[in-house]
Amino acid sequence: MRGVTRGKLRAYLDGEVDARTAEAISAHVQQCTRCQRRLAEVRANARSTSERLGQLAPAHRPEASPALAQFRAAAGNATAPMGRWQHMETKRIWRTALASLVVIGVVVGLASFAPARALAEQFLGIFRVKRFAAVAVPPNQADMEQLEASLEQALEAYEPQVIVDEPVVDVSSIAEASELAGFQVRMPGYLPFDGSPTIQVKGRTELASTIDRDALAMLLQTAGMDASAVPADWPGGEVRAIAPATVSIEAGAEQVVSILQVWNAEIQYPAGIEPSLVGEAALRLLGLPAAQAQRFSRSIDWTSTLLLPVPSRLASFQETVVAGQQAILLIAGDPARGEPGEAHVLLWEKDDVLYAVIARTNLEALTRTAESMF
Amino acid sequence: MSEGRSHKGQAPAQAGRSQTEATHTESVNSNTLLAETTRFPDQAAFAELFRSYYGRVYQVLYRLVGDEADDLAQEVFLRLYGRMPQLIGVDVGAWLYRVATRLGYNALRAAQRRERYRDALGHAPDGDGWQGTTPDPEAWAEVHATQQRVRQALGRLAGRQARLLTLRSSGLSYREIAAALQVAPGSVGTLLARAERAFKRVYGSLPGGAAETGDVP
Numbered sequence: 001m002r003g004v005t006r007g008k009l010r011a012y013l014d015g016e017v018d019a020r021t022a023e024a025i026s027a028h029v030q031q032c033t034r035c036q037r038r039l040a041e042v043r044a045n046a047r048s049t050s051e052r053l054g055q056l057a058p059a060h061r062p063e064a065s066p067a068l069a070q071f072r073a074a075a076g077n078a079t080a081p082m083g084r085w086q087h088m089e090t091k092r093i094w095r096t097a098l099a100s101l102v103v104i105g106v107v108v109g110l111a112s113f114a115p116a117r118a119l120a121e122q123f124l125g126i127f128r129v130k131r132f133a134a135v136a137v138p139p140n141q142a143d144m145e146q147l148e149a150s151l152e153q154a155l156e157a158y159e160p161q162v163i164v165d166e167p168v169v170d171v172s173s174i175a176e177a178s179e180l181a182g183f184q185v186r187m188p189g190y191l192p193f194d195g196s197p198t199i200q201v202k203g204r205t206e207l208a209s210t211i212d213r214d215a216l217a218m219l220l221q222t223a224g225m226d227a228s229a230v231p232a233d234w235p236g237g238e239v240r241a242i243a244p245a246t247v248s249i250e251a252g253a254e255q256v257v258s259i260l261q262v263w264n265a266e267i268q269y270p271a272g273i274e275p276s277l278v279g280e281a282a283l284r285l286l287g288l289p290a291a292q293a294q295r296f297s298r299s300i301d302w303t304s305t306l307l308l309p310v311p312s313r314l315a316s317f318q319e320t321v322v323a324g325q326q327a328i329l330l331i332a333g334d335p336a337r338g339e340p341g342e343a344h345v346l347l348w349e350k351d352d353v354l355y356a357v358i359a360r361t362n363l364e365a366l367t368r369t370a371e372s373m374f
Numbered sequence: 375m376s377e378g379r380s381h382k383g384q385a386p387a388q389a390g391r392s393q394t395e396a397t398h399t400e401s402v403n404s405n406t407l408l409a410e411t412t413r414f415p416d417q418a419a420f421a422e423l424f425r426s427y428y429g430r431v432y433q434v435l436y437r438l439v440g441d442e443a444d445d446l447a448q449e450v451f452l453r454l455y456g457r458m459p460q461l462i463g464v465d466v467g468a469w470l471y472r473v474a475t476r477l478g479y480n481a482l483r484a485a486q487r488r489e490r491y492r493d494a495l496g497h498a499p500d501g502d503g504w505q506g507t508t509p510d511p512e513a514w515a516e517v518h519a520t521q522q523r524v525r526q527a528l529g530r531l532a533g534r535q536a537r538l539l540t541l542r543s544s545g546l547s548y549r550e551i552a553a554a555l556q557v558a559p560g561s562v563g564t565l566l567a568r569a570e571r572a573f574k575r576v577y578g579s580l581p582g583g584a585a586e587t588g589d590v591p
Contacts, residue, residue, distance in 0.1 A: 007561070014564075017563075042567050053539060053540070055440075055524055178456075
């Protein structure tokens, strides 16, 4: 066994791994000082977190019966508790979408680094998402775990911070959504699931991650490249993802289709830099063979392409066309593992708006939903 | 009165909204609205679910919002009530925890935003006085300050991390957490370890939190 990831160690501490894995972990940790340290760290974090959150436990036992009586009294007065109660479940999608933008932004931001140019340039490069490119990441399980472990370490320092988080507002029509969001919101004429659509508009969202020299050098090193490409006096910088307005349309009940429309999404990064060099590092880090990583990174327009690394065991992808635009279809689940996976995602850009249609449905219905918006 | 409850006063807007939706949904399936408005939940089944899950849902919410947990728990079950006909075959526990942590986290963040505005305006925080649940005001103030700090740290984490930590602290298994947050069961350990590190970092960066963080062996 090679190094054990923090995640495995965490589950091991909670007795949430099977007996064989637990034995293997225990045997490995006994003879690996690095993992001993890691285990001690994971254990200390787990303990201090659990103690602190333990302080929040209620001092009294909640009682269901009086609460149920109160509920009945209130529900008796409420006429139709439908509709409104079906909203507001999109926060996860907002966050997932935007957070992944930042994580990808970090990779892309790293990709924008080059020592040749004057680093004194203070301006921010602006990366306006215009198209998507997907790249498959090798399916090998051991590699993936290794990658997960190194990415976990490497990207931890970049965990995005919320800078601006304007609220989500429920609206009752597309016209209202368009007015509030400041762009022409589109409603699909076709939806794969029954149920009244709910429309929400979220104001500006900004997430930022700070990158420093050490982390950048480590990323290069982990990718097997020359870390001296990062000058010793590189001051570091910030990657920022900005979505001025985002609209979500959701329809369905236990099966839900979500349509996200993000206007003028952009990623800012410390600029003045040759993109393809660290792009290559990022791709190598993601497990692409060196030659392939180089070829791929040189073929991409890094100033406008949002690169989506797709781990083959989680999803596959294919290129397609929506409304005459190049689009990427991420197909969830690895058939080899027989897992249903998460929702499929169809992504494209048109007239400065990024569109995503997300649903656990067949691909035909997904494409039909997308096409019916134009 | 919580924000969610004000819907009763918004009946005209709701009516307008339903019409818009009706126009659209009819093109999808003309039975949809009829089905939604005529099928009311089975009262006995609902009461059973309420009794089975209320305690756990309350536990989860209390960690995030304290005394507001009563109101929010009512809201969570009101949503369940409204959606019961559509939730046939769905893991109700997971659904409840998902909705509860989402509402709780949003409420926590909203409260913290209000707090910041008040600070900015130089107003004293409200609802922070000693409420007499413990006999000793000083001990209460200390516990209260720690709780505030823990909640503040939770509010600064990404939603999924805060929700994950809350669910784990409320005693849910990895399998239950995975179902509630819609992640792969195998990834809970990784997400948890990451969330705990993030929590430690954020907590340590809060005023008064740094003094307590010297506990790594």
